[in-house]
Amino acid sequence: MKQILKKIFIENDTVKKVEDQSKIAFSLIPAPDMKSAEGGLVVSFVTTFFMAENHETTKMSEVYFTPTTSFTGQYSFPIQSYIYTKDNKYNFIGDYRFMIYPQFTYGLGGNSSKDPQSEVDYQQIRFYQFISRKIKGDFRLGLGFxxxxxxxxxxxxxxxxxxxxxxxxxxxxxxxLSSGIAFQALYDSRKNILNPVQGYYFEADYRINSSIFGSDTHWQSIYIDARKYHSFSEKRHKVLASRAFYWAVFDGKPHYLDLPSIGWDRYGKTGRGFTRNRYRSNSLLYLETEYRTDITKNGFIGAVFFGNISSVSNLDTYRFTNWTPAIGTGLRIKWNKMNNCNLALDYGVSKDDWTFRVGLSENF
Structure with missing residues (x-):
């Protein structure tokens, strides 16, 4: 709240240099979590920090904790981390969660039903850990479990x-139990991972599940996430951000809950305008573009305008024949000036569906 009050009464340029940021910045927001199929409460904790004093040679790190509960009996306790060591030599990406998560199913493939077919109830424990090493510049290679x-x-x-x-x-x-190793290629030239204004992000993970690693079934997957950010101003926040996302499973039969689904990427950020799990199959393709701009001169209040289009493949052929678009807009309120963190309020709408999301970072 201190940062919010300062923002109201102190006018500054909206683009902030990384070297002016404090080493540690903590943000917290409890808020209603409203979606088309369920509503509830989400509490977002975001901590950003630097593992070295020189912010020019060591990038920002992040730990994100977003416990949620819904009126339909869903409970989720995820912790996600993105940590750089000194001089960016190593990068640690973590995704750890415990979930009690009844969810509606709508069928498989692009011709899924408008109304839910059933409700699947389950508990989930997830442990994902990647470690990558700097190869050259912003490019790195890594291994994960x-x-x-x-x-x-x-x-x-x-x-x-x-x-x-x-x-x-x-x-x-x-x-x-699905478990295996994954090989990772990562390129990340962003300076601020909560609110990027420039750079590129590219991640490709190749996962191999096998009984050697304790898995009940054998299958493989590929996960590709590519993003680009372009700023139109050196002093004001005017950013065009684009994302292309592809996720597919093959060479085996994973559990239904392991199949690619809208809203189930690592950070749960795909599919604004769609109920999570609305579309599911053995491969998913998702494209999104967003324009981010200031409303007030001091950058305390901003807005975003976005559109996306996605498709899940036909289960037997891996062919994409049905495409579903969504559009939306959002409000931004400067929540923490030290790390340029925004309170994000996004409303998205698609055919027969809608979502309202609350968070403490940009959608991608």
Whole structure:
């Protein structure tokens, strides 16, 4: 709140140099979490810091904790980290979570149903850890371990025919452990990971699940996330951001809950305008563009305008034949001046669906 009050009464340029930022900055916001299918409460904790005094040679690190609860009995406790060591020599990306997460299913593939087919209830433990080493400049290579444990799986359906979940699982509702190693290529030239104004981000992960690593089933996946940021002003916040995201599984049969789905990328940021899990199949392609600008001269209040289009493949062919667009807008309130963190309020709408999201960082 101190940063907010200072922003109201003290007018400054909206583009802030990294070297002026404090070593540690902490932000907190409790807020309603409203979506088209469920509503609840989300509490966002964001801590940014530098692992060395020289901010020119060592980039910003981040730890994000966003516990949520919903009116439909969902409980999620995720911790996500993105940490650079001194001089960016090593990078540690973590995703750890415990979830009690009943969710609606809408079928598989691009022709999924408008209304839910069933509700699948389960508990999930996730442990993802990547370690990458600087190779040259902003490019790095790394290795990771990824584990997803699903327990107490059950399905409740009101329709008279078998659901896509039941058909895909062949009636098997037993616990599932998916675990394996992943190879990573990473390029990240952003200076501020909460609110980027320039640079590129590219991540490619190749995951191999095998009984050698404790997995119940064998399958592989590829996860590609590419982003570009362009600023139109050196003093004002006028940024065009674009993202292309691709996620696919192959060479085996993963559990239904391991299939690529809208809203289930690592940070849960794909699919503004869509209920999470609305579309699911063995591959997902997602494209998004957003324009970010100031409303007030001092940058205390800003706005974003975005559009996205996505498609999940036909389950048997991996072909993308159905594309679904969404558009939306959002309000930005400067929440922490030290790390340029914004309170983000986003409303997105698509055909027969909508979302309202609250967070303490830009969507990508």
């Amino acid at each position: 990824q584990l997803d444990k699903y327990e107490s799986i059950s399905e409740d359906s009101d329709i008279d025919v078998p659901t896509d979940f039941e058909k895909y699982q062949e009636g098997d509702y037993s616990d599932e």
